[in-house]
Amino acid sequence: MSYDLSLLGWTDSRAAELPGDTVPGRVSRVDRGTAEVVTSAGRHHARYGARVRRASAADPVALPCVGDWAALKPLPAGDYELAELLPRTTAFVRGGVSRDSRGGLSGDGQGQVLAANVDIVFVAEPSMHATDLADLGRIERLTALAWESGGTPVVLVTKSDLFGPGLGDLLDDVRQAAPGVDVHAVSSIRGEGVELVRDYLDGSRTAVVLGPSGAGKSTLVNALAGGEVMETQRVRAADGRGRHTTVHRELIPLPGGGLVIDTPGIRRVGLYDMNEGVERVFSDLEALAAECRFHDCGHETEPGCAVLAALESGELPERRLESWRKLQREAAWMASRTDARLRKDLQSKWKSIHKEMRRSGRNRP
């Protein structure tokens, strides 16, 4: 079987970065010391070359991961060696990497890249989750992680058929929680909004779908993939080659173009660095805070506080201010855990955060 690499997201700018005497391949799955790669000639296993082994021993961020583009050296036996990784345009990194090393090959030795070269990050939040309404705080959190990866977030309010009247108001609230981000209602079961989602993948872009369990992520991916993924899994189940099912689950080329990366790691979105992502999700609050009279305003009792003014006028929901504080604390905690250089700076910030927490605790009715 042969593949048209442009359908896997290969571009001229990546081609310009390919070293001589190598061929390009996209990593569809990784194992200890080897990766499964898709080249124009099909799927192959590629052992890591000396350069990759050396770099990843020094820092796991240099380990190949799903979505990476790799430079492959053809071996005499017809196999390939994974000689090096091409520069990542985006990366989902778990723990332990300072931001400037995210796309490169250095860090503090604790990070792990879960997925690379993801263009679009769909944040799926169900309009109704059992009896609960959509969780705006979770949308803010996942959207921050999406920005931090370098990809473009798109919020999908899934299972929209469950909501009934008032969906428009919910979408307005969601838009306020993710300023500057496209927001769409989707019902995979009714097929509503699915084509809109597909349009984001035009030009063979790569996406991931983040969201809580039960958000309808698999149902959406199946709706995008049509019968093809289902058919593949049925055939695979019949011949018992479980490994291939996994491959298809991790880097899924869609029949209409584009790819979806779906790994267990990316689904269980845990702790990531997200300083910059939080700033972007709360860009409206950052802008307000810039207007406070004191540049180190804690937005608690200070005179001339633009944030408190917006709260009073009703322009800013209290929930959003609390969510901002919570995610700032979380981001600061992550950073302190992962980047020793920041630790000293953070100690002073922590003091004021604790003071703030004590103060708001005392103010609670």
Ligand SMILES: Nc1nc2c(ncn2[C@@H]2O[C@H](COP(=O)(O)OP(=O)(O)OP(=O)(O)O)[C@@H](O)[C@H]2O)c(=O)[nH]1
């Ligand atoms: N009413 C309604 N139900 C849906 C829709 N999409 C998915 N569901 C149902 O919601 C349940 C969960 O859907 P999944 O696609 O498995 O959710 P998931 O996000 O992949 O969940 P995890 O695999 O646990 O992460 C299933 O019973 C689906 O049939 C929808 O658009 N409308």
Ligand SMILES: [Zn+2]
């Ligand atoms: Zn203020």
